[in-house]
Amino acid sequence: MHENNIIIKTKDGNLDCSFFITDIEKNPNIIFYMDAPAIREELRDMCRRIALNGYNVLLPNLFYRQGTENNYPFDQKNYKNDKNELKKMIQTMNRTSNTMIIEDTHYLLAYLESKVKNKRIGIVGYCMSGRFVVSCGAKYANKILAIASFYGVDIITNQPDSPHLLANNIKGEIYLAFAEKDIWVSSDHLTKVKNIFSKVNAKSTFEIYPGTDHGFAFPNRNTYVKSAAEKHWEELIKLFDRNLK
Numbered sequence: 535m536h537e538n539n540i541i542i543k544t545k546d547g548n549l550d551c552s553f554f555i556t557d558i559e560k561n562p563n564i565i566f567y568m569d570a571p572a573i574r575e576e577l578r579d580m581c582r583r584i585a586l587n588g589y590n591v592l593l594p595n596l597f598y599r600q601g602t603e604n605n606y607p608f609d610q611k612n613y614k615n616d617k618n619e620l621k622k623m624i625q626t627m628n629r630t631s632n633t634m635i636i637e638d639t640h641y642l643l644a645y646l647e648s649k650v651k652n653k654r655i656g657i658v659g660y661c662m663s664g665r666f667v668v669s670c671g672a673k674y675a676n677k678i679l680a681i682a683s684f685y686g687v688d689i690i691t692n693q694p695d696s697p698h699l700l701a702n703n704i705k706g707e708i709y710l711a712f713a714e715k716d717i718w719v720s721s722d723h724l725t726k727v728k729n730i731f732s733k734v735n736a737k738s739t740f741e742i743y744p745g746t747d748h749g750f751a752f753p754n755r756n757t758y759v760k761s762a763a764e765k766h767w768e769e770l771i772k773l774f775d776r777n778l779k
Contacts, residue, residue, distance in 0.1 A: 567663035
C-alpha cells in the first residue's frame with residue numbers, strides 16, 4: 535500500500551487529503567468522510583483497514599477552510615475533557631455545511647476520475663458526516679454506488695438543505711447504522727430516519743447496534759465496543775464488496 539498526502543484545489547482553497555492506494559489500475563475507490571474531531575491517526579488506521587480489503591481510500595480534511603490537523607480552531611486532544619474546546623469543535627462542525635461538502639465532493643470525484651482506472655466509488659461517514667454522505671450520495675447518484683453512515687447526526691433537520699429531502703435521488707445501496715443510546719441522535723430522530731429510508735427507491739438497510747453509544751466503532755473512544763466495531767467492519771466491507779466489486 536502507498537500513502538500519499540495530496541492537495542486538491544477547490545474554489546475555497548486547498549483541500550488536503552490522504553490517499554491510500556492499493557491498486558490504482560484495478561481497485562474500486564472509497565471516500566472516507568471524517569467525524570467532528572477531524573483528521574487524526576485513528577482515522578488513517580481505519581482507512582488502511584478498508585484499503586487492505588482491496589480498495590483505494592481517499593481521506594479529505596473537511597475542515598480545510600478553518601484549519602488542518604493539530605491546527606484546528608479547537609484542541610483535538612482535550613475537547614473530551616474541556617467544555618470550551620468541545621464548544622469550539624461543535625462550532626467548527628456547524629460552520630461546515632452540507633452545501634460545502636457537496637461542493638468539495640465534486641472536486642474529490644474529479645480527482646479520483648483523473649487518477650484511477652476503476653471508476654466505481656463508495657462513501658462512508660461517521661457522526662457529523664452521516665448527513666454529508668446522504669447528501670453526496672443523492673447529489674452524485676450516478677457515480678456513488680454505495681453509501682454507509684454510522685451514528686450519523688442531522689440526517690433530518692428543519693433546514694432547506696436537510697439530507698433527507700434528497701434521499702429519493704439516491705441510486706446506490708444505503709446502510710444506516712446507529713447506536714442504541716446516543717446523546718446526539720434521539721429515539722424520535724431514529725424513528726423518523728427509519729420511516730423515511732424505508733420508502734426510498736434505493737436499497738436501504740437501517741440497523742441499531744444494541745448495547746452501544748455514540749462512537750462505538752472508534753477504537754480510541756471510551757464508548758468503543760469491540761464486538762460492535764467488528765460487526766460494523768463486516769457490514770461495511772460487505773456493502774462495498776457487493777456494490778463495487
